[in-house]
Amino acid sequence: MTATTASAASSPVLSTTPGLVNAHHHLYSALARGMPGPSRSPRNFPDMLSLVWWRLDAALDLETIYWSAKLGALEAALAGTTCIIDHHESPRAIEGSLEAIDKACSEVGVRVNACYGATDRWADDGSLHEKVSPISRMTKGAMAGLDECDRHLSAGKRGMVGLHAAFTCSDETIEAAAALAKKHGVGVHVHVAEAIDDVAAGARLEKHAADDWLLVHTVHLDRPLRGRIAHNPRSNMNNGVGYAKPTTKPNKVLLGSDGIGSDMAEESRLAYARLREFDLAATPDVVAGWMQNAREAFPESRDDVVTWRYPEANSPWHGAFTTGMRVERVVAGGRVIVDHGTSLLVDEAETRAKAREAARKLHQRLENM
Numbered sequence: 001m002t003a004t005t006a007s008a009a010s011s012p013v014l015s016t017t018p019g020l021v022n023a024h025h026h027l028y029s030a031l032a033r034g035m036p037g038p039s040r041s042p043r044n045f046p047d048m049l050s051l052v053w054w055r056l057d058a059a060l061d062l063e064t065i066y067w068s069a070k071l072g073a074l075e076a077a078l079a080g081t082t083c084i085i086d087h088h089e090s091p092r093a094i095e096g097s098l099e100a101i102d103k104a105c106s107e108v109g110v111r112v113n114a115c116y117g118a119t120d121r122w123a124d125d126g127s128l129h130e131k132v133s134p135i136s137r138m139t140k141g142a143m144a145g146l147d148e149c150d151r152h153l154s155a156g157k158r159g160m161v162g163l164h165a166a167f168t169c170s171d172e173t174i175e176a177a178a179a180l181a182k183k184h185g186v187g188v189h190v191h192v193a194e195a196i197d198d199v200a201a202g203a204r205l206e207k208h209a210a211d212d213w214l215l216v217h218t219v220h221l222d223r224p225l226r227g228r229i230a231h232n233p234r235s236n237m238n239n240g241v242g243y244a245k246p247t248t249k250p251n252k253v254l255l256g257s258d259g260i261g262s263d264m265a266e267e268s269r270l271a272y273a274r275l276r277e278f279d280l281a282a283t284p285d286v287v288a289g290w291m292q293n294a295r296e297a298f299p300e301s302r303d304d305v306v307t308w309r310y311p312e313a314n315s316p317w318h319g320a321f322t323t324g325m326r327v328e329r330v331v332a333g334g335r336v337i338v339d340h341g342t343s344l345l346v347d348e349a350e351t352r353a354k355a356r357e358a359a360r361k362l363h364q365r366l367e368n369m
């Protein structure tokens with residue numbers, strides 16, 4: 001037992017929990033805050049993608065990917081999140097993108113399970129297709145995305161094989177992703193029926209899906225599908241896609257942020273409030289179970305120690321109703337990565353300043369696109 005865990009055990013102020021896990025993140029979104037607004041107000045989910053997120057990811061280069069991941073990893077560490085399952089896309093900077101993310105996270109001291117989300121939405125002539133025919137051929141972009149996953153996994157790094165979503169992928173690409181995942185003994189990390197526009201996902205994925213797949217959202221999933229579910233309540237509310245009703249599905253449920261930060265204690269409080277709106281009989285133990293399932297998917301987190309400035313952080317009932325519970329100290333992989341609420345392995349002020357500079361360049365590029 002370290003000095004801090006010993007003192008936390010007897011402190012009237014402090015208590016400890018294992019490390020928190022963000023089961024679905026987009027580290028590339030950390031620099032999106034303050035980005036130039038869309039040309040018109042998004043009216044539906046496909047608008048949100050084409051007017052905001054697909055503009056942003058197309059503007060990323062390896063430098064902005066690195067600083068975005070570094071800022072995202074820093075904010076995760078400061079919130080006690082020591083492990084991140086990330087889903088990345090940067091269609092104009094695919095090769096080397098996962099290495100940039102992996103480097104940024106390891107410098108901060110958090111672990112990342114990375115994948116590149118392969119997609120056929122960028123045709124070989126560079127034009128954008130919001131929907132892709134299942135019978136179309138695999139694009140060069142999708143092939144490059146799968147190659148990036150293959151390179152990352154072949155280098156012995158933690159990762160999965162990524163697919164954006166069935167509605168932007170051909171059957172050929174889905175099949176190739178499933179085969180690549182099998183070859184590496186990992187699952188596929190894929191957005192599934194996030195909005196009604198992707199309601200065909202279940203039918204298209206069911207012959208490939210396996211227990212080690214990570215199915216993200218599943219709000220409009222119309223059938224049983226093998227895999228673990230990553231539930232992202234804040235993002236679902238923000239995009240107005242509906243409630244995923246995770247307690248009605250037989251799958252193991254994990255909690256993710258879908259790119260809106262990595263404060264998983266905060267995400268769990270929101271998840272609980274949204275669950276109660278759906279089922280008044282639900283207790284905080286349900287959401288604590290989702291956090292625990294995420295730890296099982298990223299077992300290293302269980303040995304990490306987060307010290308909170310609150311004496312009963314371990315109690316689901318206290319956790320659900322104690323807003324603003326602050327992290328004092330984080331030990332990850334045996335190293336102290338956060339102490340007195342700030343990062344020890346990287347300088348917080350310098351990282352924020354450099355990330356702000358990278359964001360300025362990225363937003364400038366978006367203005368000019």
Ligand SMILES: [Zn+2]
Nearest residue numbers: 026087216258
């Ligand atoms: Zn997502």
